[in-house]
Amino acid sequence: MTRAEQTPASGRGGAAASAPVIAPAISVHNVTVHYGEVLALDDVSIDVAAGQVCGLIGMNGSGKSTLFKTITGMIRPDRGTVTLGGRAPAIARKVGAVGYVPQSEEVDWAFPISVRDVVMMGRYGHMGLARRPKAADRTAVDDALARVDLADLADRQIGQLSGGQKKRAFVARGIAQGASVLLLDEPFAGVDKRSEATIATVLRELAADGATVLVSTHDLNALPQLADEAILLMRSVLMHSTPAEVLQPTNLARAFGLDVLQRGDSE
Numbered sequence: 444m445t446r447a448e449q450t451p452a453s454g455r456g457g458a459a460a461s462a463p464v465i466a467p468a469i470s471v472h473n474v475t476v477h478y479g480e481v482l483a484l485d486d487v488s489i490d491v492a493a494g495q496v497c498g499l500i501g502m503n504g505s506g507k508s509t510l511f512k513t514i515t516g517m518i519r520p521d522r523g524t525v526t527l528g529g530r531a532p533a534i535a536r537k538v539g540a541v542g543y544v545p546q547s548e549e550v551d552w553a554f555p556i557s558v559r560d561v562v563m564m565g566r567y568g569h570m571g572l573a574r575r576p577k578a579a580d581r582t583a584v585d586d587a588l589a590r591v592d593l594a595d596l597a598d599r600q601i602g603q604l605s606g607g608q609k610k611r612a613f614v615a616r617g618i619a620q621g622a623s624v625l626l627l628d629e630p631f632a633g634v635d636k637r638s639e640a641t642i643a644t645v646l647r648e649l650a651a652d653g654a655t656v657l658v659s660t661h662d663l664n665a666l667p668q669l670a671d672e673a674i675l676l677m678r679s680v681l682m683h684s685t686p687a688e689v690l691q692p693t694n695l696a697r698a699f700g701l702d703v704l705q706r707g708d709s710e
């Protein structure tokens with residue numbers, strides 16, 4: 444039985460057992476991942492509750508992308524478990540509960556597909572096997588495009604957008620999907636201020652509506668406005684606390700060395 448299934452009715456009863464136990468939206472327990480000889484994640488444990496925006500901070504190679512891929516189920520850990528709202532990643536993905544915005548380098552931008560069709564991919568879990576969009580799917584896609592300010596560019600080939608617009612298109616895919624967990628791997632990398640502000644606002648709105656957002660970023664200055672909590676990752680979790688606490692110079696120095704303190708970003 445998962446923790447999500449543990450209700451008072453299934454326990455021994457009594458007043459102390461009356462509160463339902465709610466599974467964290469994202470739960471990573473004792474996860475270790477190797478690529479061959481390379482140890483990418485070492486005994487990582489993280490719980491993030493529903494409705495939170497959690498920032499993921501760490502230097503290049505600290506394991507952020509590996510953590511995202513493990514949470515989506517694209518990578519199977521050598522050890523440990525991942526659950527999303529009490530469900531295995533593969534199940535969560537199948538029912539469209541988890542949305543993923545990958546790093547730009549991982550997308551084939553030459554693929555002959557329009558922005559609208561990229562966003563429509565978020566609706567696949569709501570369609571039958573024939574993947575024929577219904578009116579509700581088209582409405583969800585139009586709403587998501589409007590929310591990230593891309594309605595005017597909906598019919599362009601995805602590769603013909605700017606870096607920030609591409610990121611917004613993938614955020615729109617997650618919105619159209621209605622994902623309760625949204626994972627974003629450096630959505631602010633190489634984007635202009637307008638795209639950054641649009642994405643940050645949308646993430647806050649989604650969390651206010653109950654979604655859980657895990658987002659990696661190198662922009663330490665923007666972290667307090669963006670996130671409710673933050674994780675400092677260096678192969679293992681160095682710290683999981685408030686942004687203010689994580690941004691304490693002594694804590695950043697543990698993850699990045701001392702020079703990051705002068706610059707305000709982690710690149």
Ligand SMILES: Nc1ncnc2c1ncn2[C@@H]1O[C@H](COP(=O)(O)OP(=O)(O)OP(=O)(O)O)[C@@H](O)[C@H]1O
Pocket residue numbers: 478479481482483501502503504505506507508509510
């Ligand atoms: N496919 C792979 N094969 C072998 N090693 C890999 C592979 N992918 C990542 N690694 C290694 O695993 C470690 C973690 O990489 P990962 O991409 O998760 O870090 P990251 O924090 O996302 O880095 P960045 O900030 O540069 O995106 C690094 O040492 C990296 O070199």
